[in-house]
Amino acid sequence: MSYHQGSEGGAIPKRRRKVGSPNKDLDETMDPDMKRGQSERAESISSGFLSMKTDRSMEYPLHFKEDSLQNKGPVEVPCDICSEVQAVKFCQTCSVSYCETHIRQHYTVPKLKRHTLVDVTGDLEEKLCQHVYSPLDVFCRTDQMLICSQCAETNHKGHDTILLETKKAGRQPKSFDGDQHTTLASDDVLPPPGDIQVLLLTSDSVSLSWGPPKGLKGPQKFRVTWGCDVEPCSLGVKNVHEVEISRLNPGKKYQFNVATEGEDGSQSRCVSASLSAVPPAPDQLTVDSVDTTSAAVSWNQPPGLDQTQHHYQISYRCPGTEPHITTTSSHSITLPDLQGSTQYSVSVCTMLEDGRQSQLVSTTLTTRSCLRELLSKTGLEDHYENKLTLSSVLEINANTTSDESLTTMQSLPGAFLKKLMMANVNARSVKCMTTDQEVSNYGVDNLDNDTDSSNVINPLDLITALFLCSDGFLQQEMVQKMSMCQFAVPLLLPNCDTKENTLMLWALRDIVKKFRLSSQTSTKAFVEERIVLSDIPMVSFVRLGEISVSKSHILNKLLSNPQQYHDTFIHHDMECGDITHRISDGLVEISWYLPCGNRNIDIFTKPVSVANLRGDIRSFEKQFSFLCQTSAAVYIFTDDLKAYLNLLKSKNTKAELFLVVNSQGKSFRVDTLKQMITNGSINDQNVIVKKKKKDAEFVQTLQSSVGDIIEKSQNWLTVENMTDVARHHGILVDEDSDECQSARKRADEITRNITDTVKFKDKQLPLQGQIWKELSQLEKDRCRLRKAGDQDIEPYKSSLNKKKEELRGKQHTFDMSDAMTSFILGMSRSGPERSYFLKWMRINLDNLSPKNLSGLRNRYKDLCQYSPERKDDIKDLDKQVSDCSLGLEHFLRELGQLYEAACSLPEDSPQRKQMEQLPGLCAQMLLDGFPIELVDGDASNIPLKWISAVLTQLHTLVDSNSNILVVSVLGVQSTGKSTLLNIMFGVQFAVSSGRCTRGAFMLLIKVNKELKEELKCDFIMVIDTEGLKSPELAQLDDSYEHDNELATLVIGLSDVTIINISMENSTEMKDILQIVVHTFLRMKEVGKKPVCHFVHQNVSDMSAHDNNMRERKKLLEQLNEMTQAAARMEKKENITKFTDVTEYDPDTSSCYIPGLWHGTPPMSPVNAGYSEAVYDLKENLIQDLIKCQSNDDMTHFLKWTQSLWESVKLEKLIFSVRNSLVADAYSS
Known part of the structure; x- marks a missing residue:
């Protein structure tokens, strides 16, 4: 009722x-x-x-x-x-x-x-009457009940009533019939x-x-x-x-x-x-606003509590975590420190002062995407769909040589990439500096000044954002440069927006590492292999809950010698490392420890890869499970022993699990740990305890444990073989895209069956072999007429032309090979697939080179060092090395010969028409950032018709906006010329140890619109050359001529030439310098005055520039002397000094660069001083290019190349005597 x-x-x-x-x-x-x-x-x-x-x-x-x-x-x-x-x-x-x-x-x-x-x-x-609370002194016969006298006159008026006498009053009722309704007196x-x-x-x-x-x-x-x-x-x-x-x-x-x-x-x-009565629950719980890391909720006060002291308890949590509980007297609250793109359940109840609580009222909310907000703040939002490309990052723009302070978040990605592309180990330290933050941090007054966290970003978040906003080719180059800097690189990349993870196999595929096992020390041999194919064990490090030690900092010490510490993994004590992660939790990074073969230096005698999961494994079960299946061992850092026990019960793992605890932690209880060991819950051999405040002993224990794992574990997986495990756990693989897989299939069809490169080149690439070399020699003989002897010139030239036609005829007898047919089909694909195809070709061919060349190079090295008199053997080995070398340039060279051979056919020939598409394919390669061969190093020749067609197509592709400036480098072999250009411009000239640059390669870098007017060009062409006076060619008769031709051509084509000298003194370059001087003199005659920069590498002394003033003066004297001698030979008596023929300032045009590596390879990062010095050099080069008067487009460059090469072949511009001073003395 x-x-x-x-x-x-x-x-x-x-x-x-x-x-x-x-x-x-x-x-x-x-x-x-x-x-x-x-x-x-x-x-x-x-x-x-x-x-x-x-x-x-x-x-x-x-x-x-x-x-x-x-x-x-x-x-x-x-x-x-x-x-x-x-x-x-x-x-x-x-x-x-x-x-x-x-x-x-x-x-x-x-x-x-x-x-x-x-x-x-x-x-x-x-x-008493229950209506008016008066005595019951009347009995109502009608209703058969006792009533009071007042009710008898109101509610019971007209009823049959009788007045009763109570015992107390001594009265008796006048009548009472005692019916059934009164069962009790x-x-x-x-x-x-x-x-x-x-x-x-x-x-x-x-x-x-x-x-x-x-x-x-x-x-x-x-x-x-x-x-x-x-x-x-x-x-x-x-x-x-x-x-x-x-x-x-x-x-x-x-x-x-x-x-x-x-x-x-x-x-x-x-x-x-x-x-x-329990207090009423709050009314109308409402989500007012949701941000990426916070949310505001409000509610109405329940009625009836105006005079009652009360407050509200709020509880909120996301799946897999403990609830956060807080209280407030207000009717609203902002929930802080939330994870982005995460659903939270929020509950509110009323609480009285005595602790009584109302029912909970609950709601759910999903925080905004941290990723989207962070991308918006950093200016990367548009690139989440339209990915950043390598060519866009390498563009020359106003920021290329700008040193302005970073004042906005939008400037951080560009600043990071700028430093990273130059392999600067300080790349991760970029941060915004507002005007307020530039004020000194000294003094008591600054103690209360908190850093504005809205304008800073954790480096891990910045790196994660950039990888998510980059295409596969930029990712690959970022990883390559990060690896050079000994930074950890992404293995599993999380997307906090989609909750997906990606195995970064493609991004890692370009990393090639060298190391030496202790057993190879005596032979000085080493292992060089692509890291994703290396069969080495992986050990992983994760955390469970909040921990009282910095896991990443410990890992850095684990991988570092005390004398050579390096921050491989970003940690709390680094610049902005203490900023809360917003999008990088769930990231799995990987790095490698590789021995150098010296037991006094090596921490581990065998290579090992080290993975590091960011965040609590309870929130990233997928990544943790992946690591448990792919690792030899997983080290779990935790302060929560009970949580670890629960984890052990639920985890099926191939990896050996280790518990790592800190006895200094507040929640650590030694009796609990002992009890767990006694109960058999934990194997005491798999427990590592940090016993002291300092890390040294703890790190040594970890190193010993990891060393044991490396020796005994059999659970080894290459990164490439982790793909099946990844897919099983619902992890994406970056190589699974259709374009990548289709391109790989095409490349594999070409390279899969290559076992003998010599036979492969003879059968599949026949046009560039002996026929092409003979054609090149015929062209030079026709121009130079050295072998004419007493013959009449015209009949002699006619005989040479006839031989040339015969050689071309031989080329026509070859049908296009299956390999070249497949290669052309691969190059004809759409943009991304074409780039993937070329990359796969280069990767597959590079994987072949070390296997085929290592033995030959060792024999060649021994002969040059111990038997230099055996010139024939050395020459034969050199030919074998050349024949065994197989790279992407050989396929492109074959394209050139197919085109050149077709050009000798009638214009209406179907075969000729079929080849007309080839120059366009190669021109597109140049625009995509791939280098192509300008000078064939084996034949010492330029296929002019081919190069002309390619550059003409390039001019058409860019709508005639093809003004270019040219930067080139010359120097002795293995002085780091290619590396210098790669670091300076972020490009990808080949630098693998098994293959040295032969000839000259050109590559285009786009100039941004904002700098075009200042530079007066659309592209900068960078030309990399093979080493002059290389040991390989020094034993051959025509080596000196080859050096002269190459140097003359490159200097003649360039607006700025870098002369790379390996060490501080210039003795090794004396014979090279005379080539340079003579070429500059010849350029002066045709109206060109190129800029010259001398780069002295491997100069460790920071005061080298000042200390070498004397050396620079001596160098200039030598250059002046050589210039005078060359001028006398050319009868240019008005030219008396080097600066008469080139723009050269001894103070600004001489650059001293430290060694590339900081420490002992292979664990040494790039020297920060090297990167900074190269950056300074780049600044000077850009300024020199701005001063250049040249504004020629591609067609003018092409005509100049043709004219210059014809002059070189006619020996009009080359200097064939080994030393200009000797020649001058001889002629006098």
């Missing part, structure tokens, strides 16, 4: 039918004052519940035992409000007993002062109801039930009263044993009493219950 407040404040019974309860009439009585009190209460609460002081579960009815809840005895009547203190007054108006404390309101509250109070006697013999004791049960609790109501009175038969009536610190209420019910009471005040303590009531108004002893 439910009772609700009526329109006039009364209690109106509401009928309802319940399962298991009869449908009986109920009545309720309440005096007018009580009605007014009830109507003055606050409106009911819409949600919440009541609590009772009990330890019983609310899932079951609560029973209130009569013995425990009511004072016994006829005299000691308890207070109906608190049930703890003896009542002293009974209010006839309220029908409630009050103790001294709770009766006070009846003396102070005006409306309560009107109530009738009587002393509590213990039996309360007076029987007024003096009989009524049995009390049974125990009270709570059937239902809500925030503003309670449903109670009680047992039937024992021994009472017939109709039953009960009186229910309740109250708190406000006016009590009362109601009567008939023939049911339950009631629902609503409109209770939340947060208040109520006393509920139920008594059996007789027909004459007499009541039994009460059964009582004391209930405490």
Whole structure:
């Protein structure tokens, strides 16, 4: 039965039918004052519940035992409000007993002062009317019930009534028929109801039930009263044993009493219950705003708590983590330090001062993508879909040589890439510097100045963002440069937006490492192999929960000698390393330890790869499982031993697991660890404890453990073989794209069956062999007529032309080979697939070179060193080395010969028309950033028709916007010329140790629009050359001529020429310098005055520039002397010094560069001084190019190349005597 407040404040019974309860009439009585009190209460609460002081579960009815809840005895009547203190007054108006404390309101509250109070006697013999609380002195025969005299005149007016005389007054009733409705006399004791049960609790109501009175038969009536610190209420019910009471005040303590009531108004002893109302729950929990790392929520205050002290408890969590709990007195809160792109459940409850809580109200929210916001702040948002490309990053722009401070987040990616492409080990230290931050950090006044975290970024986040916004080719170059700097590189790249991970196999594929095992020390042999194919064990390091040591810092020490520490992994103490990760948690980085063969230096005698998972493994189960299947061992850093035990129970792993704990950690308990070992939960051999504050001993223990794993583990997987494990765990593989797989298939078809490169070249690349070399020699003989002897010139030239036609005829007899057909098809594919194809070709061919060339090179080296007189053998070996070399340039060279051979056919020849597409393919290669061969180093010739066609097509492809400036490098072999250009411009000239540059290669770098007007060009062409006076060619008769031709051509084509000198003194370059001087002199004659820069490499002394002033002066004197000698030979007496023929300033045009590596390879990073010195050189070169007057386009460059090469072949510009000073002395 439910009772609700009526329109006039009364209690109106509401009928309802319940399962298991009869449908009986109920009545309720309440005096007018009580009605007014009830109507003055606050409106009911819409949600919440009541609590009772009990330890019983609310899932079951609560029973209130009569013995425990009511004072016994006829005299000691308890207070109906608190049930703890003896009542002293009974209010006839309220029908409630009050103790001294709770009766006070009846003396102070005006409306309560009107109530009738009587002393509590213990039996309360007076029987009162439940309507007006007057004595029951009238019996209504009509209704067969006792009533008061006032009711006889109102509710029972007109009924048959009789006035009764009570015993106390000595009166007897005038008539009484004693019918069945009065089964008990007024003096009989009524049995009390049974125990009270709570059937239902809500925030503003309670449903109670009680047992039937024992021994009472017939109709039953009960009186229910309740109250708190406000006016009590009362109601009567008939023939049911339950009631629902609503409109209770939340947060208040109520006393509920139920008594059996007789027909004459007499009541039994009460059964009582004391209930405490639980506060109502907050209303309308709303998510106001969501950011990447924070969210704001608010709610309404629940009604009824205006006068009650309360606050709110907020709990929020994401899956797999412990909840964060906080409190507030406000109606809103901002939740900080959230993870981006993550769903959180948020719950709020009301709490009272005594700790009582309401029901929880909950909602969910998903934080914004950290990735999207970070990309927006760093200016990379557009590149999430339209990826950054290598060519766009390598563009020459205003920032190329700018040293301005970084003041915005948008400038960070460009600054990082700029340094990284130059292999600068400080690349990860880029950060914004606002005006405020540039103020000194010294002094007490700066202690309160917190860094604005909105304008800084963790380097790991920056690196992750750039990898996500780069195409595969830029990723590959980034990884290559990071590896040179000994930075850890991504193995598994997370995307916090899509929750996907990618195995970065393609990005890693270009890394080639060299190392030497201790067993190879005596022979000086070494291993050189592509790192993704290296069969070496991997050990992984992860963390479980929050830990008290820096895992990454420990790993850096693990991989470093004390004398050569390097930050392989970014850690907390690095620049911006303490900034919270936003998108890089879940990243798995990898690095490698490679021995040098010296046991006094090597930490490990065998190579090992080291993986490092960022973030808690509980949040990155996929990555952790991958590492457990691919690693030889996984070292788990944790301070939570119980969590580690749970992890062991649930993990199926191939790797051996090691527990790494810190005894200095606050939560570490040695007894817990010992107990786990005793119970057999953990193998004590697989536990590593950091016992001291300092790391040295701890690191040594880790090194020893890893060393043991390397020696005994059999669970080795190459990175390439990890793909199946990755796919099994739902991890993407970057090489699985259609373009990459299709290109690989095409490249593999060409290279798969190459076992003998000599035979392959003879059969599949026949046009560039002996025929092409003979044609090249014929061209030079026709120009120089050295072998004409006494023959007439014209018949001699005619015979040479005839031989040339015969050789071309031989070329025509060869059909296009299967390999070249497939190669042309691969080059004809769309942009990305074409680039993948060329990369796969280069990778596959490079993988062949070390196998085929290592033995030949060792024999060649021995002959040159120990038997230099065996010139024929050396020459033969040189030919074998050349024949065994097979690279992408050989396929491109064959393209050139196919085209040149077709050009000798009639114009309407189908074969000629078929070849007309080839120059366009090669021109597109140049635009894509690939180098192509300008000078064939084996034939010492330029295929002019081919090069002309390629450059003409290039001019067309760029809509005639093809103005170029040319930078070239000359120097002795193995002085780091290619590396210098690669570091300076971020390009990819071949530098693998098995293959040296032969001839000359050209490569284009685009100039950004903003710098075009200043530089007056669209592209910068960079020309890399083979080493002059190389040992390979020094033993051959025409080596000196070859050097002269190459130097003359390159200097003649260049606007700026870099002369690379390996060491501080220039002795080794004397013979080279005379070539340079003579060439500059010849260029002066045709109106060109190139800029010259001398680069002195491997200069470790920082004061070398000052200390070598004397050397520079001596060098200039030598150059002047050579210039004068050359001028006399050419009868140019007005030229007396080197600066007459070239732009050269000894102070600004001489650059001293430290050695490339900092420390002992292979674990040494690139020397920061090397990168900085190369950057300074690049600045000077750009300034020199700005001053250049040349603004020729590709067609003018082409014409100049043709003219220059013809002059070289005619010996008009070359200097064939070995030393200009000797020649000058001879001629005089």
